[in-house]
Amino acid sequence: MVKSGRCYRIRRLATSRFILLAPLxxxxxxxxxxxQASNNVYLLYRQWQPYDWPExxxxxxxxxxxxxxxxxxxxxxxGTFGIDYDYQPLRIRTGDPAHNGHLHRLTFGGEWQHQxxxxxxxxxxxxxxxxxxxxxxxxxxxxxxxxxxxxxxxxSPFSLGVGGDHRxxxxxxxxxxxxxxxxxxxxxxVDLPVLVQxxxxxxxxxxxxxxxxxxxxxxxxxxxxxxxLYLQEWKTELTYRIHHGNESWPTVVLGIGASLDTRVQYKxxxxxxxxxxxxxxxxxxxxxxx
Numbered sequence: 024m025v026k027s028g029r030c031y032r033i034r035r036l037a038t039s040r041f042i043l044l045a046p047l048x049x050x051x052x053x054x055x056x057x058x059q060a061s062n063n064v065y066l067l068y069r070q071w072q073p074y075d076w077p078e079x080x081x082x083x084x085x086x087x088x089x090x091x092x093x094x095x096x097x098x099x100x101x102g103t104f105g106i107d108y109d110y111q112p113l114r115i116r117t118g119d120p121a122h123n124g125h126l127h128r129l130t131f132g133g134e135w136q137h138q139x140x141x142x143x144x145x146x147x148x149x150x151x152x153x154x155x156x157x158x159x160x161x162x163x164x165x166x167x168x169x170x171x172x173x174x175x176x177x178x179s180p181f182s183l184g185v186g187g188d189h190r191x192x193x194x195x196x197x198x199x200x201x202x203x204x205x206x207x208x209x210x211x212x213v214d215l216p217v218l219v220q221x222x223x224x225x226x227x228x229x230x231x232x233x234x235x236x237x238x239x240x241x242x243x244x245x246x247x248x249x250x251x252l253y254l255q256e257w258k259t260e261l262t263y264r265i266h267h268g269n270e271s272w273p274t275v276v277l278g279i280g281a282s283l284d285t286r287v288q289y290k291x292x293x294x295x296x297x298x299x300x301x302x303x304x305x306x307x308x309x310x311x312x313x
Contacts, residue, residue, distance in 0.1 A: 061099075067092035067109070069308040071282060074301040084116040086287075086301050102135035113254070119292040121248040122241035125152040130166070141172040141182060141201075150240035151252070163240035163251040172201050180204050190217055190236035192253060192288075232259045243292065250290040257283040260308065268312060278308035 069092075073085035089112055096105035111126040130147030146167035154164060170186030182201040187194060202213040212220040217234040236255035242248070260280030268274035285301040 061097070063096045063098070064313045065092075065094055065096075066311045067094075067308065068310075069278075069306055071304045071306045074285060074304045086116070087114040088112070088304075096133075101137075102133055104131075104133035106131045113252075113287070115287070115289075118294060118297065120297075121243040121250050121290040121292050122151045122239075122252055123153055123244065126150075126239045126252070126254075127152065127155065128166070128237070128239065132167075139174040139177065141174075141184070143170040143172075143186075144168070149237060151242060153242040153244060153246070154240050157242065157246055159242055159246055159249075161240060161242075161249045163238060163249075166238055170199055172199065186217070188236070189238045189253065190234045190255065192236065192255060194238075227264050229262045230260070231262075232257070234258075241289065248290060248292065253288040254286070256285040258306075259283065260306070262308070262310075274312040276308075276310040276312070278310070279306070280308075281305050 067090070069090040071088040073087050075085060090109055091111075092107065092109035094105055094107035096103055106129075108127075108129045111128075113124045113126055115124060126149070128147065128149040130145045130149075132143075132145030132147075134141065134143045144167070146165075148164050149166045150160075150164045154160060166189070168186070168188030168190075170184055170188075172182035172184030174182045180202050184199040184201060185196055186199045187196045191197070197216065199217070200213075200215045202211070204211045207224070209224055210222040210226075212218065219232045221230045222228070234255075235258050236253070239252045239254075241250045241252050258280060260278050262276050262278035264274060264276050266272065266275040281303060283303050285304065286299065287301060288296065288298045291297045
């Protein structure tokens with residue numbers, strides 16, 4: 024009875040989440056009908072150097088992290104829609120975490136513009152390997168982010184809006200200020216407080232400073248502790264397109280950067296909730312686009 028009652032709650036929660044995401048689904052399904060649409064498929068690999076914990080913990084070992092990603096995106100005159108998957112091994116070699124460190128995330132969403140309004144939305148599932156191995160889901164597996172902007176007027180580069188996501192810890196709503204401008208020096212995009220981006224003319228170089236943060240549902244190996252892992256950071260990265268793709272070869276983009284003020288929060292089976300500062304780490308990336 025306990026298991027069936029729990030399954031009923033999960034199904035009811037999934038139904039309510041689907042109702043909330045119905046407008047996003049409607050827009051995404053309509054997008055492929057947009058004329059002059061283009062498709063893009065990418066593969067991504069990103070590697071961090073080991074994190075050296077700045078906190079005074081004599082038994083703390085280094086934490087290693089990497090990321091593999093792939094996705095598909097359709098771009099048209101009205102906006103973009105994409106599906107993204109990424110896998111991050113996050114190796115925490117101290118204590119007894121209630122997770123196995125294998126973080127999987129699958130999301131769909133995009134960006135759409137209509138007159139003065141702009142919508143950015145993503146929805147999906149995120150969890151550790153145990154969640155999907157044992158097919159024992161709980162509500163934290165559902166995840167997403169959303170932001171809505173309104174331009175001050177038709178000619179203004181400024182937009183005001185509000186966004187909700189896990190970038191700063193638990194899901195919260197924050198006011199957003201967006202400014203976008205293009206000139207002979209390139210393209211600028213400032214989306215405070217989460218992103219500053221510059222692209223050179225021809226999009227050969229790109230520089231980003233962004234706030235990243237998300238939540239993954241976790242399950243210990245004994246399937247007794249259902250919890251969540253939160254990972255937040257400031258990430259800065261400079262990328263350079265070393266090869267422009269054609270029919271035979273993909274576009275190749277190399278990147279170098281750093282994660283700053285990286286924090287991770289999760290449940291330890293012995294000590295309870297851990298909120299740790301992993302510190303800073305350099306990173307390198309390779310991306311292939313078709």
